[in-house]
Amino acid sequence: MPLRPTSKKQFDLSAYLSTRSRAVDQAMNRFLPSASTRPATIHKAMRYSIFAGGKRMRPALCLAAAEACGGKIEPALPLACAVECIHTYSLIHDDLPAMDNDDFRRGKPTSHKVFGEGMAILAGDALLTQAFEIAALSKGWPRYNHQTITLEIAKAAGSLQLIAGQVADLEGEGKKVSAAQLKYIHERKTSALLCCSARLGGMSANCTAAQLKALTDFGYNVGLAFQVIDDILDITQTTEQLGKTAGKDTAAQKATYPSIVGLEKSRKIATDLTNRAFAALKIFKGKAVALEALAEYLLKRDK
Numbered sequence: 001m002p003l004r005p006t007s008k009k010q011f012d013l014s015a016y017l018s019t020r021s022r023a024v025d026q027a028m029n030r031f032l033p034s035a036s037t038r039p040a041t042i043h044k045a046m047r048y049s050i051f052a053g054g055k056r057m058r059p060a061l062c063l064a065a066a067e068a069c070g071g072k073i074e075p076a077l078p079l080a081c082a083v084e085c086i087h088t089y090s091l092i093h094d095d096l097p098a099m100d101n102d103d104f105r106r107g108k109p110t111s112h113k114v115f116g117e118g119m120a121i122l123a124g125d126a127l128l129t130q131a132f133e134i135a136a137l138s139k140g141w142p143r144y145n146h147q148t149i150t151l152e153i154a155k156a157a158g159s160l161q162l163i164a165g166q167v168a169d170l171e172g173e174g175k176k177v178s179a180a181q182l183k184y185i186h187e188r189k190t191s192a193l194l195c196c197s198a199r200l201g202g203m204s205a206n207c208t209a210a211q212l213k214a215l216t217d218f219g220y221n222v223g224l225a226f227q228v229i230d231d232i233l234d235i236t237q238t239t240e241q242l243g244k245t246a247g248k249d250t251a252a253q254k255a256t257y258p259s260i261v262g263l264e265k266s267r268k269i270a271t272d273l274t275n276r277a278f279a280a281l282k283i284f285k286g287k288a289v290a291l292e293a294l295a296e297y298l299l300k301r302d303k
Protein backbone atom coordinates (compact mmCIF):
# COMPACT_ATOMS: atom_id res chain seq x y z
CA MET A 1 0.00 0.00 0.00
CA PRO A 2 1.23 3.55 -0.68
CA LEU A 3 2.34 5.74 2.21
CA ARG A 4 -0.69 7.81 3.19
CA PRO A 5 0.15 11.49 3.01
CA THR A 6 -0.87 13.16 6.26
CA SER A 7 -2.95 15.89 4.64
CA LYS A 8 -4.97 13.57 2.41
CA LYS A 9 -7.92 12.75 4.61
CA GLN A 10 -9.53 16.20 4.67
CA PHE A 11 -9.21 16.68 0.92
CA ASP A 12 -12.25 16.28 -1.39
CA LEU A 13 -10.60 15.31 -4.70
CA SER A 14 -13.89 14.82 -6.49
CA ALA A 15 -14.97 18.42 -5.73
CA TYR A 16 -11.47 19.64 -6.65
CA LEU A 17 -11.55 17.85 -10.00
CA SER A 18 -15.01 19.05 -10.88
CA THR A 19 -14.23 22.76 -10.21
CA ARG A 20 -10.85 22.58 -11.95
CA SER A 21 -12.25 20.67 -14.96
CA ARG A 22 -15.01 23.26 -15.29
CA ALA A 23 -12.44 26.07 -15.27
CA VAL A 24 -10.34 24.24 -17.88
CA ASP A 25 -13.39 23.62 -20.09
CA GLN A 26 -14.44 27.28 -19.90
CA ALA A 27 -10.92 28.44 -20.75
CA MET A 28 -10.64 25.90 -23.56
CA ASN A 29 -13.95 27.11 -24.96
CA ARG A 30 -12.52 30.64 -25.07
CA PHE A 31 -9.19 29.60 -26.61
CA LEU A 32 -10.52 27.37 -29.40
CA PRO A 33 -12.13 28.94 -32.49
CA SER A 34 -15.91 28.44 -32.37
CA ALA A 35 -17.40 25.46 -34.19
CA SER A 36 -18.88 27.81 -36.82
CA THR A 37 -15.59 29.61 -37.57
CA ARG A 38 -14.53 28.90 -41.17
CA PRO A 39 -13.38 26.30 -42.07
CA ALA A 40 -16.02 24.91 -39.71
CA THR A 41 -15.19 21.21 -40.17
CA ILE A 42 -11.74 21.49 -38.62
CA HIS A 43 -13.00 23.50 -35.64
CA LYS A 44 -15.84 21.01 -35.10
CA ALA A 45 -13.29 18.17 -35.19
CA MET A 46 -10.93 19.92 -32.74
CA ARG A 47 -13.80 20.60 -30.35
CA TYR A 48 -15.24 17.09 -30.75
CA SER A 49 -12.10 15.48 -29.31
CA ILE A 50 -11.30 18.19 -26.76
CA PHE A 51 -14.81 18.05 -25.27
CA ALA A 52 -15.27 14.26 -25.64
CA GLY A 53 -14.97 13.68 -21.88
CA GLY A 54 -11.30 13.05 -21.07
CA LYS A 55 -10.24 12.87 -17.43
CA ARG A 56 -8.31 16.17 -17.67
CA MET A 57 -5.48 14.72 -15.58
CA ARG A 58 -2.72 16.78 -17.16
CA PRO A 59 -4.51 20.11 -16.65
CA ALA A 60 -5.36 19.04 -13.07
CA LEU A 61 -1.68 18.29 -12.39
CA CYS A 62 -0.71 21.66 -13.86
CA LEU A 63 -3.21 23.60 -11.73
CA ALA A 64 -2.46 21.58 -8.57
CA ALA A 65 1.28 22.17 -9.04
CA ALA A 66 0.65 25.91 -9.34
CA GLU A 67 -1.35 25.84 -6.11
CA ALA A 68 1.31 23.77 -4.31
CA CYS A 69 3.77 26.57 -5.12
CA GLY A 70 1.43 29.21 -3.69
CA GLY A 71 0.08 30.31 -7.09
CA LYS A 72 -3.46 30.81 -8.37
CA ILE A 73 -5.14 28.77 -11.08
CA GLU A 74 -5.88 31.68 -13.50
CA PRO A 75 -2.28 32.25 -14.66
CA ALA A 76 -1.84 28.47 -14.98
CA LEU A 77 -4.98 27.94 -17.09
CA PRO A 78 -3.43 28.70 -20.53
CA LEU A 79 -0.64 26.22 -19.81
CA ALA A 80 -3.13 23.62 -18.52
CA CYS A 81 -5.12 24.01 -21.77
CA ALA A 82 -1.95 23.84 -23.87
CA VAL A 83 -0.95 20.45 -22.42
CA GLU A 84 -4.47 19.11 -22.88
CA CYS A 85 -4.37 20.18 -26.55
CA ILE A 86 -1.09 18.30 -27.02
CA HIS A 87 -2.44 15.26 -25.19
CA THR A 88 -5.63 15.25 -27.29
CA TYR A 89 -3.68 15.62 -30.54
CA SER A 90 -1.53 12.63 -29.56
CA LEU A 91 -4.64 10.53 -28.88
CA ILE A 92 -6.26 11.47 -32.21
CA HIS A 93 -3.11 10.47 -34.09
CA ASP A 94 -2.53 7.38 -31.94
CA ASP A 95 -6.04 6.17 -32.86
CA LEU A 96 -5.52 6.55 -36.64
CA PRO A 97 -5.59 3.43 -38.86
CA ALA A 98 -1.84 3.91 -39.51
CA MET A 99 -1.16 3.74 -35.77
CA ASP A 100 -3.36 1.86 -33.26
CA ASN A 101 -6.44 1.85 -35.51
CA ASP A 102 -8.96 2.40 -32.73
CA ASP A 103 -12.69 3.01 -33.12
CA PHE A 104 -13.41 4.34 -29.63
CA ARG A 105 -11.86 6.97 -27.43
CA ARG A 106 -13.29 8.74 -24.41
CA GLY A 107 -16.42 6.61 -24.82
CA LYS A 108 -17.13 7.98 -28.30
CA PRO A 109 -16.23 7.08 -31.90
CA THR A 110 -12.69 8.26 -32.68
CA SER A 111 -12.06 11.42 -34.71
CA HIS A 112 -11.30 9.58 -37.98
CA LYS A 113 -14.52 7.54 -37.60
CA VAL A 114 -16.58 10.73 -37.39
CA PHE A 115 -14.67 13.16 -39.62
CA GLY A 116 -12.60 10.87 -41.85
CA GLU A 117 -8.90 10.16 -41.73
CA GLY A 118 -7.67 13.32 -43.46
CA MET A 119 -9.67 15.60 -41.19
CA ALA A 120 -8.54 13.67 -38.07
CA ILE A 121 -4.89 14.14 -39.06
CA LEU A 122 -5.55 17.85 -39.53
CA ALA A 123 -7.43 18.13 -36.22
CA GLY A 124 -4.40 16.63 -34.45
CA ASP A 125 -2.06 19.00 -36.31
CA ALA A 126 -4.28 21.97 -35.48
CA LEU A 127 -4.43 21.07 -31.76
CA LEU A 128 -0.65 20.71 -31.58
CA THR A 129 -0.28 24.17 -33.13
CA GLN A 130 -3.07 25.57 -30.97
CA ALA A 131 -1.14 24.51 -27.86
CA PHE A 132 1.72 26.86 -28.75
CA GLU A 133 -0.68 29.69 -29.59
CA ILE A 134 -2.40 29.32 -26.21
CA ALA A 135 0.92 29.11 -24.35
CA ALA A 136 2.04 32.29 -26.11
CA LEU A 137 -0.99 34.03 -24.58
CA SER A 138 0.26 33.33 -21.05
CA LYS A 139 1.99 36.32 -19.51
CA GLY A 140 5.45 34.90 -18.77
CA TRP A 141 6.96 35.09 -15.29
CA PRO A 142 10.13 36.63 -13.79
CA ARG A 143 11.93 33.27 -13.56
CA TYR A 144 10.25 31.70 -16.61
CA ASN A 145 9.87 33.79 -19.76
CA HIS A 146 8.03 32.80 -22.93
CA GLN A 147 11.10 31.15 -24.40
CA THR A 148 11.40 28.85 -21.37
CA ILE A 149 7.72 27.96 -21.49
CA THR A 150 7.81 27.30 -25.25
CA LEU A 151 10.93 25.13 -24.93
CA GLU A 152 9.35 23.17 -22.08
CA ILE A 153 6.32 22.26 -24.21
CA ALA A 154 8.29 21.68 -27.43
CA LYS A 155 10.75 19.35 -25.72
CA ALA A 156 8.05 17.25 -24.02
CA ALA A 157 6.08 16.90 -27.28
CA GLY A 158 9.03 16.50 -29.64
CA SER A 159 11.09 13.73 -31.20
CA LEU A 160 13.16 13.11 -28.06
CA GLN A 161 10.15 12.57 -25.77
CA LEU A 162 6.47 12.02 -26.72
CA ILE A 163 7.22 11.15 -30.35
CA ALA A 164 10.29 9.10 -29.36
CA GLY A 165 8.10 7.01 -27.07
CA GLN A 166 5.59 6.43 -29.83
CA VAL A 167 8.37 5.50 -32.30
CA ALA A 168 9.83 2.95 -29.86
CA ASP A 169 6.32 1.66 -29.11
CA LEU A 170 5.58 1.13 -32.83
CA GLU A 171 8.97 -0.45 -33.48
CA GLY A 172 8.59 -2.78 -30.49
CA GLU A 173 5.28 -4.31 -31.64
CA GLY A 174 5.56 -8.09 -32.01
CA LYS A 175 9.17 -8.04 -30.76
CA LYS A 176 10.73 -9.08 -27.47
CA VAL A 177 11.10 -5.88 -25.43
CA SER A 178 13.18 -5.76 -22.23
CA ALA A 179 12.02 -4.07 -19.01
CA ALA A 180 14.64 -1.33 -19.63
CA GLN A 181 13.29 -0.70 -23.16
CA LEU A 182 9.75 -0.62 -21.81
CA LYS A 183 10.76 1.98 -19.22
CA TYR A 184 12.32 4.05 -22.04
CA ILE A 185 8.96 3.94 -23.88
CA HIS A 186 6.90 4.82 -20.80
CA GLU A 187 9.20 7.68 -19.81
CA ARG A 188 8.72 9.30 -23.18
CA LYS A 189 5.25 8.28 -24.37
CA THR A 190 3.51 9.08 -21.09
CA SER A 191 5.67 10.45 -18.29
CA ALA A 192 7.18 13.33 -20.29
CA LEU A 193 3.86 15.16 -20.78
CA LEU A 194 2.59 14.51 -17.23
CA CYS A 195 5.91 15.78 -15.88
CA CYS A 196 5.78 18.80 -18.19
CA SER A 197 2.23 19.54 -16.94
CA ALA A 198 3.38 19.66 -13.31
CA ARG A 199 6.48 21.72 -14.18
CA LEU A 200 4.45 24.25 -16.19
CA GLY A 201 2.08 24.66 -13.24
CA GLY A 202 5.04 25.42 -11.00
CA MET A 203 6.44 27.88 -13.56
CA SER A 204 3.09 29.69 -13.69
CA ALA A 205 3.52 30.31 -9.94
CA ASN A 206 7.09 31.55 -10.53
CA CYS A 207 8.33 28.61 -8.44
CA THR A 208 11.84 28.30 -7.03
CA ALA A 209 14.44 25.96 -8.54
CA ALA A 210 13.97 23.58 -5.58
CA GLN A 211 10.19 23.50 -6.12
CA LEU A 212 10.69 22.87 -9.84
CA LYS A 213 13.02 19.97 -9.07
CA ALA A 214 10.43 18.50 -6.67
CA LEU A 215 7.68 18.83 -9.31
CA THR A 216 9.96 17.17 -11.87
CA ASP A 217 10.59 14.17 -9.58
CA PHE A 218 6.90 14.01 -8.71
CA GLY A 219 5.72 14.24 -12.35
CA TYR A 220 8.27 11.72 -13.59
CA ASN A 221 7.21 9.08 -11.05
CA VAL A 222 3.48 9.76 -11.32
CA GLY A 223 3.83 9.60 -15.11
CA LEU A 224 5.51 6.20 -15.00
CA ALA A 225 2.95 4.89 -12.49
CA PHE A 226 0.17 6.21 -14.76
CA GLN A 227 1.35 4.12 -17.71
CA VAL A 228 1.89 0.96 -15.61
CA ILE A 229 -1.71 1.32 -14.37
CA ASP A 230 -2.87 2.00 -17.94
CA ASP A 231 -1.25 -1.30 -19.02
CA ILE A 232 -2.95 -3.12 -16.11
CA LEU A 233 -6.37 -1.62 -16.91
CA ASP A 234 -6.01 -2.66 -20.55
CA ILE A 235 -6.22 -6.30 -19.45
CA THR A 236 -8.43 -6.06 -16.35
CA GLN A 237 -11.21 -3.68 -17.53
CA THR A 238 -13.82 -3.81 -20.26
CA THR A 239 -14.15 -1.52 -23.27
CA GLU A 240 -17.27 -0.01 -21.67
CA GLN A 241 -15.45 0.75 -18.41
CA LEU A 242 -12.46 2.30 -20.19
CA GLY A 243 -14.33 4.19 -22.93
CA LYS A 244 -11.65 2.87 -25.33
CA THR A 245 -10.98 -0.60 -26.72
CA ALA A 246 -9.74 -2.94 -23.97
CA GLY A 247 -7.21 -5.69 -24.67
CA LYS A 248 -5.50 -3.73 -27.45
CA ASP A 249 -1.97 -4.23 -26.08
CA THR A 250 -2.28 -8.03 -26.12
CA ALA A 251 -3.90 -7.99 -29.58
CA ALA A 252 -1.09 -5.79 -30.96
CA GLN A 253 1.53 -7.93 -29.20
CA LYS A 254 2.73 -4.87 -27.34
CA ALA A 255 5.17 -5.19 -24.47
CA THR A 256 3.58 -4.02 -21.20
CA TYR A 257 4.55 -4.36 -17.56
CA PRO A 258 1.94 -7.11 -16.97
CA SER A 259 3.23 -9.02 -20.02
CA ILE A 260 6.85 -8.78 -18.84
CA VAL A 261 6.63 -9.03 -15.02
CA GLY A 262 3.02 -10.14 -14.38
CA LEU A 263 0.05 -8.35 -12.80
CA GLU A 264 1.04 -8.50 -9.13
CA LYS A 265 4.58 -7.25 -9.71
CA SER A 266 3.19 -4.52 -11.97
CA ARG A 267 0.87 -3.34 -9.18
CA LYS A 268 3.83 -3.24 -6.80
CA ILE A 269 5.89 -1.22 -9.29
CA ALA A 270 3.06 1.32 -9.66
CA THR A 271 2.75 1.59 -5.87
CA ASP A 272 6.51 2.07 -5.43
CA LEU A 273 6.53 4.78 -8.09
CA THR A 274 3.61 6.54 -6.37
CA ASN A 275 5.45 6.41 -3.05
CA ARG A 276 8.43 8.05 -4.74
CA ALA A 277 6.09 10.74 -6.08
CA PHE A 278 4.73 11.34 -2.55
CA ALA A 279 8.28 11.60 -1.20
CA ALA A 280 9.11 14.30 -3.76
CA LEU A 281 6.32 16.47 -2.34
CA LYS A 282 7.81 16.76 1.16
CA ILE A 283 9.35 20.14 0.31
CA PHE A 284 5.82 21.61 0.01
CA LYS A 285 5.15 20.92 3.71
CA GLY A 286 1.48 19.91 3.37
CA LYS A 287 0.61 22.51 0.67
CA ALA A 288 0.69 19.91 -2.12
CA VAL A 289 -2.47 18.23 -0.86
CA ALA A 290 -4.14 18.24 -4.30
CA LEU A 291 -1.06 16.71 -5.93
CA GLU A 292 -0.95 14.00 -3.26
CA ALA A 293 -4.62 13.20 -3.79
CA LEU A 294 -4.17 13.14 -7.57
CA ALA A 295 -1.22 10.74 -7.34
CA GLU A 296 -3.24 8.39 -5.16
CA TYR A 297 -6.26 8.64 -7.46
CA LEU A 298 -4.11 7.84 -10.50
CA LEU A 299 -2.81 4.73 -8.75
CA LYS A 300 -6.26 3.52 -7.72
CA ARG A 301 -8.21 4.56 -10.83
CA ASP A 302 -10.33 2.02 -12.67
CA LYS A 303 -10.54 3.80 -16.07
Ligand code: GRG
Binding pocket: 053, 054, 055, 056, 057, 087, 089, 090, 091, 093, 094, 106, 162, 163, 166, 189, 190, 227, 230, 303
Ligand atom coordinates in the same frame (compact mmCIF):
# COMPACT_ATOMS: atom_id res chain seq x y z
C1 GRG B 1 2.92 12.44 -34.70
C2 GRG B 1 1.66 10.80 -36.17
C3 GRG B 1 2.02 11.27 -34.84
C4 GRG B 1 1.51 10.66 -33.76
C5 GRG B 1 1.77 11.06 -32.40
C6 GRG B 1 2.81 10.79 -29.77
C7 GRG B 1 1.66 9.97 -30.20
C8 GRG B 1 1.13 10.05 -31.57
C9 GRG B 1 1.05 9.14 -29.41
C10 GRG B 1 1.46 8.89 -28.02
C11 GRG B 1 0.30 9.17 -27.14
C12 GRG B 1 -0.15 8.07 -26.26
C13 GRG B 1 -1.24 7.20 -26.74
C14 GRG B 1 0.37 7.98 -25.04
C15 GRG B 1 -0.11 7.06 -24.04
C16 GRG B 1 -0.54 7.87 -22.85
C17 GRG B 1 -1.89 7.50 -22.32
C18 GRG B 1 -2.01 6.35 -21.41
C19 GRG B 1 -2.94 8.20 -22.69
C20 GRG B 1 -4.30 8.09 -22.13
O1 GRG B 1 -4.42 9.16 -21.22
P1 GRG B 1 -5.72 9.40 -20.32
O2 GRG B 1 -6.13 8.11 -19.68
O3 GRG B 1 -6.77 9.82 -21.42
O4 GRG B 1 -5.43 10.55 -19.41
P2 GRG B 1 -8.06 10.78 -21.29
O5 GRG B 1 -8.91 10.38 -22.47
O6 GRG B 1 -8.74 10.54 -19.98
O7 GRG B 1 -7.55 12.19 -21.43
